[in-house]
Each structure stands twice: as C-alpha cells, then as structure tokens.
Amino acid sequence: MFQSDSGREFDNTSLGDHFLDHGIYFRKSYPDTQAQDGVAKRKHHHLTEMARAFHIETHMPATFWVDAIHTAMFVANRLPNLISKANLLLKNCFKNLPTKIF
Secondary structure (H helix, E strand, C coil): CEEECCCHHHCCHHHHHHHHHCCCCEEECCCCCHHHHHHHHHHHHHHHHHHHHHHHHHCCCHHHHHHHHHHHHHHHCCCCCHHHHHHHHHHHHCCCCCCCCC
16 A cells, blocks of 8 residues: 655656556545644654664665665555454454455
8 A cells, every 4th residue: 555645846748657557555634634744644653663673683784775765565455453463353253254344
C-alpha cells in the first residue's frame, strides 16, 4: 500500500499505471486531515528509525542507505499487527473466516 496526502507530486497517470502493474494499492488522504497525515508520518518515522538501526549496526557506508530502507520495509511488512492478530484469532476459533467482521 502507498499512502500520500493530496499533494500533486504523486498525482499522475504514469505512477498510477506503475502501481496497477505491480499490485500496489494507492490511497490518498483527505486534505488537511491531521489524523491521516499522522499515520503516514509515523510509518515514515518508524521505517527511517529501523533503517538507521540496521545501518548503524552493520557499519555499512552511506551508499547502502536505500538498501537499509528496503530491508526496514521488508521487516516492517512482516511484523505482527493488530489486524493480523485478530485474523489469527478468528482462524483458530472458526474453520472458515466470516466474510464481514462487524
């Protein structure tokens, strides 16, 4: 998933086509909504902190910063979260998951 504010830097058809080709869900937040902007900023902060930790721990030169960010994204996308814990609980309780959760 790719989330951005309603700025113009990501508002073009070639980027949209790229996202569609690679199965990336693109979501825009509403303008001037601090709550939605905060989610993206916290995620960005989390990824940069993880990348910084990887980078410092491995003593790699600055030229590998992009690889540290990619590794941080890879790890962060596999960390358990509240949604995955709820799905795991439902799978353990029921053989078939309900199609809609209220």
